[in-house]
Amino acid sequence: MAKHRIYTTSVASVYPHYVTKAEKKGRTKSEVDEIIRWLTGxxxxxxEEVLDKKTDFETFFADAPQLNSSRALIKGVICGVRLEEIEEPTMREIRYLDKLIDELAKGKAMEKILRK
Incomplete structure (x- = not known):
């Protein structure tokens, strides 16, 4: 079975959409960056290096210094799929990030988004 195309999509090509989504709701680029750093280490x-090099999502998560152990606390539905039911590890990581950005855009407090 072929990999989903998001795996070979560069993080840099999606990142501006994350920032735009957050800023439209009064949040900031620095909050988006904080979420990404929290999730990936x-x-x-x-x-910034990853973004400059146009690293793809699969490599981005495979090379992440330390995936946050609290990410397992991220629950809910994203793109019509329950996070807890996603079996493929890389896709689950991508959807965790999507969910956190959604929570930011919905006005959730950073402490709750970062599962503190």
Whole structure:
């Protein structure tokens, strides 16, 4: 079975959409970056490098310094699919990120988004 095309899509091509979605709801680029850093363990410099290199999503998550263990607390539905039912690990990580950005855009407090 062929991989979903999101795996080979660069994070840099989707990132502006994350930022736009957040900013339309009064949130900030720095909050988007904080969510990505929390989820993946990248620091800001590494995140900017990944974006500059146009790293694809599969590599982005495979090379993540330390995926946050609290990400398992992210529950709910994204794109009509329950997160807990996604079996493919990379797709689950991508959908975790999507869910966190959605929560940011919906006005949820950062402490709750970051599962503190």
């Amino acid at each position: 990248y620091n800001q410099e590494n995140l």
